[in-house]
Amino acid sequence: MLQLESQPYRTRIPQSTKNAILVIGGAEDKVHGREILHTFFGRAGGSEARIAIIPSASREPAIIGERYYSIFMEMGGAEAKVLDIREREHSEHPYILEYIQNCTGVFLTGGDQLRLCGLLADTPLIEKLRMRVHSGDLTLAGTSAGAAIMGYHMIAGGGSGESPNRSLVDMATGLAIIPEVIVDQHFHNRNRMGRLMSAIASHPDRIGIGIDEDTCALFEIDGVLQVMGKGTVTVIDPGKMSYTNHAHIGATDPISLHDLRIHILSYGDRYHLHQRQILPPQVPLA
């Protein structure tokens, strides 16, 4: 077993200005170092950033929108706007579509992921956003509910404290920014391993990504994920799963899952989503 030498691990990650997707497990530091939000800000262009804040997951969109607005303006962004979309029709407004076309970063706040998808799914806004993200033309971040919507399949809710079973997780359709993953957030904090495993049992062609609070899975456009923040990112890879009873049991029966490959990743760890492989840590270039 490889034991890497101890190193000042906070310096492992080389800075980059490339566009990326930041999937944040909720409760990210908004007061002190704000490392995750700073990284989003930097990737979105830093002093040249024009940021769209979409607070539509929240039931208090004005308050939460204003909070992120202040943070990004304090960091010295050129511009930030809160796109306070409260009706599906709002997302067709030319002003909003134009800002999504011209901004350099989009931030999706927390709240209720079903509400966020209800407002944004299949709108011209999300089509344009997805296209710009996929072409590496824009940096996108989502925290908590804003993280949950990243996959094609989305965890809408569920429980903990039970053996994995079908009734432990409620699935819905997400915004398919990173279609191959199923994201869960507040992951170890809210003991969600059982529900993510239950989700993966029903969609074994996907990869489960469980993100702890104040922790970020930063996806480069080439599919490489890198971990930032104070917790872990859990990868559940069912690619070599040899058996599940999922299709043959009742809703509350315990689920069998044989031969899962699981990685617990912490700060600086890297994982290639398409190759399904851990990558060696990046050594600072300086």
Added chain:
Amino acid sequence: MLQLESQPYRTRIPQSTKNAILVIGGAEDKVHGREILHTFFGRAGGSEARIAIIPSASREPAIIGERYYSIFMEMGGAEAKVLDIREREHSEHPYILEYIQNCTGVFLTGGDQLRLCGLLADTPLIEKLRMRVHSGDLTLAGTSAGAAIMGYHMIAGGGSGESPNRSLVDMATGLAIIPEVIVDQHFHNRNRMGRLMSAIASHPDRIGIGIDEDTCALFEIDGVLQVMGKGTVTVIDPGKMSYTNHAHIGATDPISLHDLRIHILSYGDRYHLHQRQILPPQVPLA
């Protein structure tokens, strides 16, 4: 991915009268079907069973001892005795040693695993018990605290709701009945995946076994584990773990664990502890 045909799975497990080790995740059914306790009773000899109940983990040993005594006598056992060991010296008493030598089954109740080990570790009683279990001469069951003590390394306590980290689990030395495992109980019920992973990070030469409530990992003497009861048994196999930062981080830093192999096993599933392989289900012989 293999999808086995649905079958009446409660009939999958052939009956056996061979001696075994039953590791029970706590809160086993004591009132209705009592399948797990019935299986222990059958493996211990059924109507010819002479059972020793050791309630020493509990702070109310008389009450809990009496409860199991009634259950096993109701089932029709030839004899049951509560060995109410409250001091280390009690375990050297000739009456007790003789009963351990002549009984056909031993049942360890729940309570506090540190208390149980404090009373039994390195006593003539436990030496004799371990020898008889290993030679297939006796059936042993332990539930909750009585399950926790099965490994050489034992989880004495810990928390949940955090990223895996060294301070999430308190380790101690167990009674080494099945030295190669680290057992955790009330597993999904109390959200203990994080603490068992943290335990495995510190002892990657062991296999983590997490057992849900009213669920039993029944170990045959040849090292084959079979699942009974209403929940799951989680196997964490770090045999091909490619990296952990465990030795290089502070007590509360998040732990990396790369390339864990994990199985969630439910009723009838079988796993070979020494080969580290899932086995095909047993088909009823009739």
